[in-house]
Amino acid sequence: FTQPLMYKNIRSHATTLDIYSKKLVAEGVMTQGEVDKTKADWRSRLEAEFEAGVGGYKANKADWLDGKWAGLKAADLLEDPRRGNTGVEESTLKEIGKKITVVPDGFRIHRTIQRFLENRAKAIETGKDIDWATGEALAFCSIVMEGNRVRLSGQDSERGTFTQRHSVLFDQEDESRYTPFNHVAANQAHYEVLNSSLSEEAVLGFEYGYTLAEPNALTMWEAQFGDFANGAQVLFDQFISSSERKWLRMSGLVCLLPHGYEGQGPEHSSARLERFLQMCAEDNMQVANCTTPANYFHILRRQLKREIRKPLILMTPKSLLRHKRAVSRLDEMSAGTSFHRVLQDDAETQENEKTKLVEDSKIRRVILCSGKVYYDLFEEREKRGVDDIYLLRVEQLYPVPMKTLVQVLSRFKGAEMVWCQEEPRNMGSWHFIEPYLEWVLNQINATHRRPRYAGRPASAATATGLMSKHLAQLKAFLEEALG
Structure with a gap:
C-alpha cells in the first residue's frame, strides 16, 4: 500500500533460485533437465511431509520425558494434593545445624556474623525459634545432602537483600570466601549462589532455561524487591506461565519476590501479586504467600519431592524475617510433616x-x-x-x-x-x-x-x-x- 514502486521492482526481479539455476547451467555444472528434476523432487518431499502432518499427528504428552527428565510425569488435575515427602529426620536437621554454624580454623569472621551463627546454632539445637533464613538454610542443605543441586541467583543473594541469609562468609582480613552450605556432607551436591546484575530479564531467562536442562536441581531466581520482576515481565507472560500448555515443557523454577507493606513506598512494597494470579489457569503454576519458616522449608523441598515440575511464584517476607512471631519449631520440619496450603x-x-x-x-x-x-x-x-x-x-x-x-x-x-x-x-x-x-x-x-x-x-x-x-x-x- 505504501511502497508500490519497490514492490513492482521486486515482482519483476528474478528469484534467487532462478539466478542460481541459470548460473549452474551456464557453467556446465548441471543441465536444465537436472535442475528441473531436483526442484520437482524437493517439492514432492515437502508435499509428502505436509500430508503426514495434516494426517492427524497428536503430540504425546510424555514424548520428551527422557534423559534427565526420565521418571517425571505431566501433572494430572485430579491427582492427590501433591504434598510430597518433604519432612527430614530431626537428627539430620541438627547435624546440618552443627555443620553450617562453624567456620574453618583461622577464618576471621565478622563479630556480627559470629553472633548470627551462634544464634542459629542455638535455635536448631533447642528446636525452637527457627527464623525464616534458618528454615531456608535447612531446606537448601537437606536438598544438597540428598544429592540434588541448589542454585540461587539474584541481586545480593549471597548475603540476602535484608542481610538475613549469609550463605557466603568473608574473611575480614583478606576477603577470602567460605560457603558453609557446601560443607555439610562428604558426597553432597553443590550449592551455588550468584550475585547477579540488575538485568532481570536476562538473568531470569537464563535460570528458566537452566530448569529445562536440570529438572532435578532446585533453581531459584530472587528479586531484590518483588516489583523488580516487572523488568522481566515478558519471561513470565510468554514462558513461565504458559510453556507447559504451549510446548509441553515443564519447569520447576522458583521465583522469590520480597513483598509486604511496611511503609517503604510504592517502589518497594508490592511484588504485584495480582499479575501472577491473573495468569493462573489450567494448573499452570503455583503462587504462594507463606507466613512460617516451616511452611517455607516444605514448599521449597516440595519442588523436588514430587514426580511433576511446576513453576513456583513465592511472595517472600521482609519484616517477617525478624518478626518474633514468625518462627517455627524444628519438629514442624521433621519426618512426617509437610506443607500446609x-x-x-x-x-x-x-x-x-x-x-x-x-x-x-x-x-x-x-x-x-x-x-x-x-x-x-x-x-x-x-x-x-x-x-x-x-x-x-x-x-x-x-x-x-x-x-x-x-x-x-x-x-x-x-x-x-x-x-x-x-x-x-x-x-x-x-x-x-x-x-x-x-x-x-x-x-x-x-x-x-x-x-x-x-x-x-x-x-x-x-x-x-x-x-x-x-x-x-x-x-x-x-x-x-x-x-
Missing part, C-alpha cells in the same frame, strides 16, 4: 497464647488472609481482647485449596466471612480469590454466601510514600476487619 489460627494450635477462642458455633467472623497481614491482625486482635474472630491463612493461593477450605470453613457456617489484605482493593488477591470463596461458602451452605472485603481502597500506585498515611491506612482496615 491453609494454616489454622495460632490461637487454636499454639500453646501459651493469650487469646483463647470461643467454641466454633460462637465464632462470629472468620477473617481469611495471606502473608504478613496475618500478624498485624493477630496482634491487633490480641490487643483488643477479641476471642470470637477466627484468623485463617491461605498460604497457597493457586492452585486454590478448595477441598481444604470447604473442610475448615464448614466449622463456621454461621460466621461472617471476610477477606483481609494489605494491598489496595484493585491489587493483591481479592479479585482472584473472591469467586472461589463464594463457591466454597455455597458448598457449605454458609449463612453469609459472599465474603466481605477489608483492606486498602483502590489505588493507582501500589502504596503510599508517607509513613503517616501508611499507618493510618493500616489502622483503618484493621478496624474494618476486627471492629
Whole structure:
C-alpha cells in the first residue's frame, strides 16, 4: 500500500533460485533437465511431509520425558494434593545445624556474623525459634545432602537483600570466601549462589532455561524487591506461565519476590501479586504467600519431592524475617510433616497464647488472609481482647485449596466471612480469590454466601510514600476487619 514502486521492482526481479539455476547451467555444472528434476523432487518431499502432518499427528504428552527428565510425569488435575515427602529426620536437621554454624580454623569472621551463627546454632539445637533464613538454610542443605543441586541467583543473594541469609562468609582480613552450605556432607551436591546484575530479564531467562536442562536441581531466581520482576515481565507472560500448555515443557523454577507493606513506598512494597494470579489457569503454576519458616522449608523441598515440575511464584517476607512471631519449631520440619496450603489460627494450635477462642458455633467472623497481614491482625486482635474472630491463612493461593477450605470453613457456617489484605482493593488477591470463596461458602451452605472485603481502597500506585498515611491506612482496615 505504501511502497508500490519497490514492490513492482521486486515482482519483476528474478528469484534467487532462478539466478542460481541459470548460473549452474551456464557453467556446465548441471543441465536444465537436472535442475528441473531436483526442484520437482524437493517439492514432492515437502508435499509428502505436509500430508503426514495434516494426517492427524497428536503430540504425546510424555514424548520428551527422557534423559534427565526420565521418571517425571505431566501433572494430572485430579491427582492427590501433591504434598510430597518433604519432612527430614530431626537428627539430620541438627547435624546440618552443627555443620553450617562453624567456620574453618583461622577464618576471621565478622563479630556480627559470629553472633548470627551462634544464634542459629542455638535455635536448631533447642528446636525452637527457627527464623525464616534458618528454615531456608535447612531446606537448601537437606536438598544438597540428598544429592540434588541448589542454585540461587539474584541481586545480593549471597548475603540476602535484608542481610538475613549469609550463605557466603568473608574473611575480614583478606576477603577470602567460605560457603558453609557446601560443607555439610562428604558426597553432597553443590550449592551455588550468584550475585547477579540488575538485568532481570536476562538473568531470569537464563535460570528458566537452566530448569529445562536440570529438572532435578532446585533453581531459584530472587528479586531484590518483588516489583523488580516487572523488568522481566515478558519471561513470565510468554514462558513461565504458559510453556507447559504451549510446548509441553515443564519447569520447576522458583521465583522469590520480597513483598509486604511496611511503609517503604510504592517502589518497594508490592511484588504485584495480582499479575501472577491473573495468569493462573489450567494448573499452570503455583503462587504462594507463606507466613512460617516451616511452611517455607516444605514448599521449597516440595519442588523436588514430587514426580511433576511446576513453576513456583513465592511472595517472600521482609519484616517477617525478624518478626518474633514468625518462627517455627524444628519438629514442624521433621519426618512426617509437610506443607500446609491453609494454616489454622495460632490461637487454636499454639500453646501459651493469650487469646483463647470461643467454641466454633460462637465464632462470629472468620477473617481469611495471606502473608504478613496475618500478624498485624493477630496482634491487633490480641490487643483488643477479641476471642470470637477466627484468623485463617491461605498460604497457597493457586492452585486454590478448595477441598481444604470447604473442610475448615464448614466449622463456621454461621460466621461472617471476610477477606483481609494489605494491598489496595484493585491489587493483591481479592479479585482472584473472591469467586472461589463464594463457591466454597455455597458448598457449605454458609449463612453469609459472599465474603466481605477489608483492606486498602483502590489505588493507582501500589502504596503510599508517607509513613503517616501508611499507618493510618493500616489502622483503618484493621478496624474494618476486627471492629
